[in-house]
Amino acid sequence: MKGLIRCCAYGLVLMLIVTGCAKQPTQEMGDAQKAIGDAKAAGSEKYLPEDTKKAGDSLSAALDEIKTQDSKFALLRNYGKAKEMLAQVKAEAERVQTDTAAKKEEAKKNALAGQGAAKAAIDEARGLLERAPKGKGTKADIEAMKGDVKGLEDSLPELQQMIGKEDYLMAIDKATAIKEKADGVSGQIKAALEKVKAKKGGRK
């Protein structure tokens, strides 16, 4: 009997020693926090705000788990779950960082494409104006539209500035606005040209 009690006591002491050695997973905490910081630095709050927030919340939950363990009697602490959670946070944050880079690249591509399309639309409007018959009947309209095209051209440096600052999402909206307005001007010029053509046809 005594042997059994002694055996249990040894087992208990061994268990307490093993668990009593549990330390805060500071390395894992640091790694998870750094991974979130890196994702944010890569622009995740702008490109993947929901995912970034979720990663932040998961980190808070892991830190709560650490707090829970910290509050326990030293010999009963177990940071296993916290470590697991922190590993998940780190992996999630790294995924967010990778996805952010992909999203940013896609936004950059779209912004540059938008810039190209806006420039092309302005060039088209300018070209149409240059080809427009400069008779008395169209002089006023042409002059007004030249002013319109100047206004559109003035917006291009602003668009370039946005792209330079890597503000791609804003740049996409700006480029869309410029293109739509430029298309509008081109449409007006084309309509005016059609009108002139029709008039000429009628007189013949």
Added chain:
Amino acid sequence: MAGNSLLNSNKKRYPGKIILLGFFLFLILPGCSAPPLPMEVGQAESLSHNLWKARVPLYAPEEYKAYEADLRRIKDDLIKEKTRFIWFRDYQSVAARLQSLLKYGEGILTRVEGLKESKRTEITGQLTELESRIRDLDRLSQTINEGRLVRRSLMKAGMTVHEAGLFLGNGDFDQADSRLRTASGYIKETEDGLFPILNRYSNTTVIARWRQWANEAVAESRENGGIAIVVSKMDRSMTLYKAGKPYKRYGVGLGRNGFQDKLHGGDGATPEGRYRIIRKLDRSKYYKALLLNYPNDEDKREFIRLKKKGIIPGRASIGGLIEIHGSGKDGMTYGCVSLDNEDMDEVFRIAAPGTPVAIVGATNHKAMF
């Protein structure tokens, strides 16, 4: 008594086994009866996420901070409670505090949603108003042929308002608001370019003078049963009167700076005053033409007065050869009044030398504004 004596005898006989059993019970029993965490924890966390998603940190930062701080405190207390010995754990107080926090959070959410809705309505209203102003200015600039100075800023205004609409659609009210403020600046720039030209068109004294000139021409037509012509710059129209009654109305084109009064030769403005047709030209550079007696005596007096004042450049001449001619109404002339050729044919046939012609800015001050 009998039970007690049995237990005592057992204790004596198996002390080690009882200790061991007690130890295992100590380890096992609490695990079986751990009270569940209050469901409000998950609800409060979910509400915290919803508050963030609804941009509460932007619209009600203090309240959001208070909610988050309170949630943090409750969670800390929950952790403390969780680490207590299982039989002493009591989440009731935490649950009650969470319920109160949930109410507070839901209140914030409702308030912010209301705030956002009113912001959306306000911005939509501003956007609609600016779009309407841009349309009016667009029309005005086209009417007075003012393409050089104002169209550039007007286009920028239109584009910025368009961007504001995109941000509004995405629920980004701050950016939308910022774009509308920028657009207002461009609109102001446009108005500053247009209004000095248009101010005369809301001046009742000037309008009264214009109306008098038009009335005199019409009265002459009524008295002699002949023709009179009234050109209204604001309406871009020319009305032909027969025996004092409107006979026909035509659309007209004006000078490059047609909405301004002519001060000197080469200013591209169309003169305002009482004139007469002095010659009919059936072969003109501009199809057919009716030459007016510009400058009349009043124009000459005004020219000398303004030259003395230095308003008109010293080397400038008074100009002349102001006509009503053909070649299209939608063009910019050097100061003449132009008509479509078909209309010119008709007017040319009816009008005769001596026909009174009143060229006025407007006869109705509400025409433009």
